[in-house]
Amino acid sequence: MADIAFEKDLSVTETGIEGLKVVELAVHGDSRGWFKENWQRAKMCALGIPDLRVVQNNVSYNDSRGVTRGIHAEPWDKFISVARGSVFGAWVDLREGSATYGKVYTTVLDPSKAIYVPRGVGNSFQALEDGTAYTYLVDAHWSLELKKTYTFVNLADPELDIQWPIPLNLATVSEADLNHPYLKDVVPMAPKRTLVTGCNGQLGRAVRALAEERGVAKDFDFCDIDTFDMSDPDAYVQYDWSLYGTV
Structure with a gap:
């Protein structure tokens, strides 16, 4: 040894x-x-x-x-x-x-x-x-x-x-x-993803447009209340939160 x-x-x-x-x-x-x-x-x-x-x-x-x-x-x-x-x-x-x-x-x-x-x-x-x-x-x-x-x-x-x-x-x-x-x-490991909630609101639409403009939209996921209701505890299980660095 x-x-x-x-x-x-x-x-x-x-x-x-x-x-x-x-x-x-x-x-x-x-x-x-x-x-x-x-x-x-x-x-x-x-x-x-x-x-x-x-x-x-x-x-x-x-x-x-x-x-x-x-x-x-x-x-x-x-x-x-x-x-x-x-x-x-x-x-x-x-x-x-x-x-x-x-x-x-x-x-x-x-x-x-x-x-x-x-x-x-x-x-x-x-x-x-x-x-x-x-x-x-x-x-x-x-x-x-x-x-x-x-x-x-x-x-x-x-x-x-x-x-x-x-x-x-x-x-x-x-x-x-x-x-x-x-x-x-090799396909490099991408950064942790970003989840944008309220994507159909004014701020959500602006974030999506900026992500697309800068060519990083592939690292974003977008949702709204119809797909992710934050007030519903059961809604959270649909996401693997370890994949996200920013919400």
Whole structure:
């Protein structure tokens, strides 16, 4: 098992991709093993990590060295860490309109190093040890509907030039991950959508006209009282609110 750096100060560093932040964790070790505060909202937010409203915790157990997964950009923010073992991680900005679109960042994560990944930044990793446990907190529940909004890029894309420690031809990779598109063919992840209520009123019509004029109407949904009555509690279930950033 990789050596863990004990007794570091909790700190956050930038990566060159907007919103992607590396978190050095304080791990305390002794003859019994080790302990860490894996997610500490108050301390981490004070250091610049966004206030992740966690609703789900996922764990990926990787049986053998060389298991490789990705590259997946998902429609939620997440906080990734390692409970056992270590991984080589690679992240790619796949956000539509981002100044760093296509930029790659790589680093090794172990129990003493985590990373905050914003929505639309593609995520991938390669297990460097047998029995690696990789865990991540997310701010949206997984659903089949949300999975349809994922964006993918190929692990082996020469334009990305990711230097995998274990060559991909010797790694364990799913058939799906082997067949993701190259960057030149990727459909970038669009920003969160905007829902305009009262779309037939004076303000609603003006917003629609401006969105169409600026070519961003595809990122808007429009409704009026006949399709969404805000006074009716049952009307809210027709929308997946995790898709929206503005109402």
